[in-house]
Amino acid sequence: MDQTLTERYAAAPAWRRPVTIAGVVVLAVVGLAWLAWAAFVQSTPKVTSQLIGWQVVDAHSLTARIEVGIAGGTTHPVCTVQALASDHTVVGQLRFTPSDGSNPVTVQTSRAATSVDLTGCTADGQNQPR
Structure with a gap:
């Protein structure tokens, strides 16, 4: 065996x-x-964004400055900014078409906002906000 x-x-x-x-x-x-x-x-995203600063103007609006970088040949960039209340609910939202560089925007709110959230920017071919 x-x-x-x-x-x-x-x-x-x-x-x-x-x-x-x-x-x-x-x-x-x-x-x-x-x-x-x-x-x-x-x-190498087509659009990048960064919240530089923001300021509450009054109980129904705030201004924010968004720095946006747009790569050459990018089409239809769109950025979204949200205004948040002290209980973290969204009290205002703005979708805008940015230009390359600094973008000052005014967000209208339904009540006083205490913070700002830059959701990010997208473009054709870039679905993930950056």
């Missing part, structure tokens, strides 16, 4: 190992290419 495994069971076909290695290499290359593409797309 002293048999080796290859004597007891048939040896694996000679083609199986190279095909398995080639399959793993192809999957790794496809995965790395997708990862590089996703990193590039996420690191």
